[in-house]
Amino acid sequence: MGIDHPGYVNNSMYAQLFKCLPLIIAGIAQAQAAVSDDDCKGMSDDCVAVGKWNFSVALGAGIRSNPLATGANIPLVVIPQFSYYGKRFFINDLDLGFTLAENTANTFSLVASPGYDRVFFYRSDLQNIFIGGLPGNPGPAAFVVRAAAGSTQTPVRFPPRARHFTYLAGPEWTFKLSGVSGQIDVLHDVTDQNNGTEIRAALGIPLVESKGSLTASAGITWKSAAIVNYYYGAAGIYEAGSALNPFIKLGYTLPLAGKWRFSAFAEYERLGNAIANSPIVEERFVATAFVGAIYTF
Amino acid sequence: MTRRAAVPAFVLAALLCGTQRSAVAATEPEGHDIRLELSPRICTLAADDKQCNTWVHASWQSPHEESLCLVIVDRPEVKRCWENYSEGTYNIELVFTDDLIFQLKDLDLRRVLASEALRVIKAAIHYRHKRRQPWNLFD
Numbered sequence: 144m145g146i147d148h149p150g151y152v153n154n155s156m157y158a159q160l161f162k163c164l165p166l167i168i169a170g171i172a173q174a175q176a177a178v179s180d181d182d183c184k185g186m187s188d189d190c191v192a193v194g195k196w197n198f199s200v201a202l203g204a205g206i207r208s209n210p211l212a213t214g215a216n217i218p219l220v221v222i223p224q225f226s227y228y229g230k231r232f233f234i235n236d237l238d239l240g241f242t243l244a245e246n247t248a249n250t251f252s253l254v255a256s257p258g259y260d261r262v263f264f265y266r267s268d269l270q271n272i273f274i275g276g277l278p279g280n281p282g283p284a285a286f287v288v289r290a291a292a293g294s295t296q297t298p299v300r301f302p303p304r305a306r307h308f309t310y311l312a313g314p315e316w317t318f319k320l321s322g323v324s325g326q327i328d329v330l331h332d333v334t335d336q337n338n339g340t341e342i343r344a345a346l347g348i349p350l351v352e353s354k355g356s357l358t359a360s361a362g363i364t365w366k367s368a369a370i371v372n373y374y375y376g377a378a379g380i381y382e383a384g385s386a387l388n389p390f391i392k393l394g395y396t397l398p399l400a401g402k403w404r405f406s407a408f409a410e411y412e413r414l415g416n417a418i419a420n421s422p423i424v425e426e427r428f429v430a431t432a433f434v435g436a437i438y439t440f
Numbered sequence: 441m442t443r444r445a446a447v448p449a450f451v452l453a454a455l456l457c458g459t460q461r462s463a464v465a466a467t468e469p470e471g472h473d474i475r476l477e478l479s480p481r482i483c484t485l486a487a488d489d490k491q492c493n494t495w496v497h498a499s500w501q502s503p504h505e506e507s508l509c510l511v512i513v514d515r516p517e518v519k520r521c522w523e524n525y526s527e528g529t530y531n532i533e534l535v536f537t538d539d540l541i542f543q544l545k546d547l548d549l550r551r552v553l554a555s556e557a558l559r560v561i562k563a564a565i566h567y568r569h570k571r572r573q574p575w576n577l578f579d
Contacts, residue, residue, distance in 0.1 A: 183567035183568055183569060184567060185567060186567070188570075189569060189570060190567045190568065190569060190570065191567065191568065191569075191570045192565055192566070192567055193565075193566040193567060193568055194566075201578070222578070224578065226570075226571075228568055228570070230566070230568070233571060235571050235573070238571075240571065242568075245568070245569060250569060250571070250572070252571075317571065317572040317573065318572070319572055324572040324574050325572070325574065326572060326573050326574050326575050328575070343575045344575065345573075345574040345575035346574055347572070347574030360574040360575075362574060362575050364575075392574075392577075406578075408577075408578075410577065431577065
């Protein structure tokens, strides 16, 4: 991608941006403080009861590819999901959040979310439980050994090391305009593992809304060099820059009898050069597909 | 000035009181000595509940023998009658979403002799927007 840069990148600009954003959001929140959301009158696709836990489980067949050279694909069979919404606080699977302000179209929150890339290194990662069913082999992937792309050097051993569970936190803006939903998160590692920054942004566009609904989504994930190197780099062997991963997704849901609904989706994520060029990465994309049914308790 | 103003106000208040009393008396059940009791008297719906589903125990007592029927307003299928009794009980399983008014009426179902309400209290449920998250895999 055009904004990938080889080598470490000074993150000070992003750090400054990150420091300013809470202030901006706080200002928005102040302005919006008097605005209470009153367009949610009952349960709907868009609204949820305050103070109530929500549980569901997806059962089906699916797979997420693993781009690591030694990585096994991740099966999607049983996918539990849960959420809780307080007046402002919310839990959404492994994400936590606090809503600063919201109105009919916009929501500003502070959120905390697990670092994503660890799922490729550890089948026991919690995100694999909530995405892919029961954990399998534990431990870091054994490492391998091809030279970096374009290199004429002989392959070198990529030393195995731990990638710890991390949490990223920061402001989130979500919105819905004319049926199109959007999400922008600016997150920073708060677990002091890599001190990296990640930006997640996406748009969800409804294509068909009749008995079933077909939605297309497109977005990006930008990872700072600190995050990319934490997962895909090795000092003296491969030092990466930041990476931009774009993705597209197509999802379909259809209500079935009772509390069941049919669900199918396919997602293609292209890995930025800084990740794809790592010696431990074999494929420059992550493909995910799932077909099954979701039961809501 | 104050005294002169107070006298008409007092008269007006007394008149209003009398009017209100008359109105209340007109809607009060006529069998003042008949006592109707319900158990439970309140059904509380939690956030997840859509309706009340419960057994209701109704009992009545009177110092005199009465001939009357127990009915529920807007539930014509419910009717239990007694002839020349001074007390009676009735148990029924009911499904309902709003207040139920139990009435004791004469056998012609014209005069209301006693009335009691089984109240439905709905827990205040508040709603808010779900998190919109097109970035996430399942949304």
